[in-house]
Amino acid sequence: MNVSVEGNRGLCGNVNGLPRCRSITQTRNRNHKLVLLISLSLLGAFLFCGLSGIFIFYWRKKRPSMDDEDKNGEDFFSISTFDGRKTYNQILKATGEFNGAYCIGKGGCGSVYKAKMASGETVAVKRLHSSSEMVNRVDFLNEVRALTRIRHRNIVKLHGYCSHAQNSLLVYEYLEGGSLVESLNNDEVAQAFDWNKRVNVIKGVAHALSYMHHDCSPPIVHRDISSKNILLDSECEACVSDFGTSKILNLESSNWSNLAGTYGYLAPELGCSMKVTEKCDVYSFGVLTLEVIKGEHPGDIITFLSSPSTKNMELRDLLDHRLVVPSLEMKKLITSILIIAIRCVNSNTEIRPTMYDVSQKITCFISDI
Template identity: 50%
Template sequence: MGNNNIASRIPHEIGNWNQLGELDLSSNHIVGTIPKEFGKLISLIILRMNGNKLSGAIPFEFGSLKKIEYLDLSSNKLSKSIPSNFGDFEKLIDLNLSHNNFSQGIPTHLLKLSHASKLDISYNSLNGEIPSEISQMESLEILNLSHNNLSGFILKSFEQMRGLLHIDIFYNELQGPIPNSKAFLDAPIGTLKGNKGLCGNATDLQPCKHSSKRGQKVVFLLVFPLLGATFVLLSFFGIFLFMQRRKTDLESKQSKTEGQVLFLSILHFNGRTLYDEIIKVTNGFDALCCIGKGGHGTVYKAELTSGDIVVVKKFNRPLHDAGENRFQKEFLNEIRALMHIRHRNIVKLYGFCSHVQHSFLVCQYLERGSLSIILGNEDVAKELGWCKRLNIVKGVAYALSYMHHDCSPSIIHRDISSSNILLDSQFEAHVSDFGTVKLLKPDSSNWTSFAGTYGYVAPELAYTMKVTEKCDVYSFGVLAIEVIRGKHPGDSISSLSMPLAMENIQVKDVLDQRLPFPTAQVENELIIVVELAMKCLNAYPQSRPTMHMISQVLSTNIANS
């Protein structure tokens, strides 16, 4: 019922809708207070009442909405304090109370929302200090406290919140040094200005005063290491350039292959030597060495004279064309970033070669091949028992959490599918194929051309084409169901994504019938995975959990095998 011209009060009879999973009353002209009968809507998962003229306090009975995941009450005239029992919403992912008239302090109990990824309480009249308990919000990615009357020092405990990506404290009365947190250090200056006395090394902020011992310590920690690190980096960079130029001169003299080669360093070889050896051991990329084909190229297995076995992904056409300089530069920048990724559940990228004849990637070789082939083979799939499958789901979750939350800028894979999950000899999962990878830059819109595998692509990409981490989260949900079920969920994805699906689904309906029924403990673990996967399939991207939250839930509840 959102985006209409409803101008009445909310009737008390709304409490009779106790089976309702989603309610949207947003962007209307609804007046009056929120009826306490809302507390009877115990099945509610998504509630939007933003953009109305609701007034008064939020009724205490609201705390009964134990299943709520997405709650938006922004842009109303709600007042008094934020109810402390909001902290009991254990499943809440996104809470928006901005643009109201809430007063008093931030309730300490509210900060127990350990699964919340977004909290917006901006444009209110909140006062007092920021409670130190905010560090308990381990899954929080976006925090907006701007346009309030908050005072005191910014807490050092923000440095413990590794998942925090964006923070806005614009127009408060905060003071003191900026925490050494990625969210603060990467924040645009506009999100920090308008406070009483913030200090640090950000542009347009006052430096911390030397008269204070605390201030002296901050300046020393911020400035001295930067100067020292910069000097050391520049020194090494100069030496590196000299050695690279010398190596290039030598290689150009020793080359027996015509054409210029651009090779990003890999393994313990120099670029030219390895290029020549790959051409030799693959017999000029003979079909006999081919182990797979994709939309952009062909995959070869290459056993080097050193004994190392690598995978060579050769592109269908060279990337060395003169007319593609801009594309090649962007591509090489992404390759350089990916070469620095080091995670046990991500296929190692050893290097990249650009030549007038051939352009290819050199990657880690994994013995058992792709997950899709294993699940499609009746005999081999039976070797993939429940514990191994749970471990595969955990491995993929850990890899994506690392890419989304521990890399700067964040890395979005955009093509998570069973074909791009490779298994080693111990059935350990490794995310592979970064051909469609997108590096998320905070200052870009991240609009993109369509990419991905049909059946795994988030629905919003069909009409927005805007890539976010939540696109990978959706694909992960599809993959997790596929691993447990033994095959792609197909058309049943739409029913699994419904808010009430979790109430009706039977675990036996999503189990691979080729395996014996699991023990009670393993069955409980499988249920946790299926429920998480269904949350990932939510049609609303903002209502999906983050990979950081998912990896934490799996780490806590799934036994190591």
């Protein structure tokens, strides 16, 4: 072997000590295979991206987001059993195009109608007022966002919603018992609304709020717990409703917001601070509990309960006199629940318990009877 070529890498030829060179044909075949491999890889990548894009587009077309609803204004998004425009037309027919004869309740941002669907199922349809469109639109979206996140036996079930050019509708399960405030304000109904049923309503609301505050991530604050927003089924089981002013807490934010809620149930700290916390609902729950036991809104009694003179108040001052005097066991249970309610309405937020603690204690009190 020639010394001048010895040690040079990549050399080939018919020289003793060097490897044989590949033929031109072999080199071309090798290059062709490399090009083919790269081409197939690129083609596979393009196909994958293309199919993914088609799938995402199709999925969005089939299941529009809330933003899509806002843009077209005429889509009905089915959460469970309802079918778009067909359902919308059924609702119009079932309510006589929202005739007052089918109206079963009115609130600040909408009216509720009873509608019997073609399937035979009866639903409650909340139609938002058009007078303050922007405010109602925010309430509408708040309610949809909250109720599509949560499922609990003591929270009203949202079947679906309709964002139409003429009507914004929320379709709920229909609860035969109506609102809690109606049961308390009607003497005949209130007398049948006995102590056991009232305790069960308090327990149900406590469970719902505990779920919203402690089992949902991020937590949800209702902000308008009041007797008009508690619905009852045929067995007097309570369901929390009307999530128009609810707020999904941002754990990385201070959660400042505009004042919302019903006068008489608002936590006192909201008068000087617009910071929303779970303790706002705790206060409202305390007021509601006092109202259920007394049979009417406690009013100025709340201020009296926070003063040192509370010891001078007797249990009978806090009971609904339309009902028979509770038994000794029931009196003990009611007293224990009232003690919790008084802590809930304390002006000091640090003294108020969490809804988880309230829910657990009420369950224990009931089980001890």
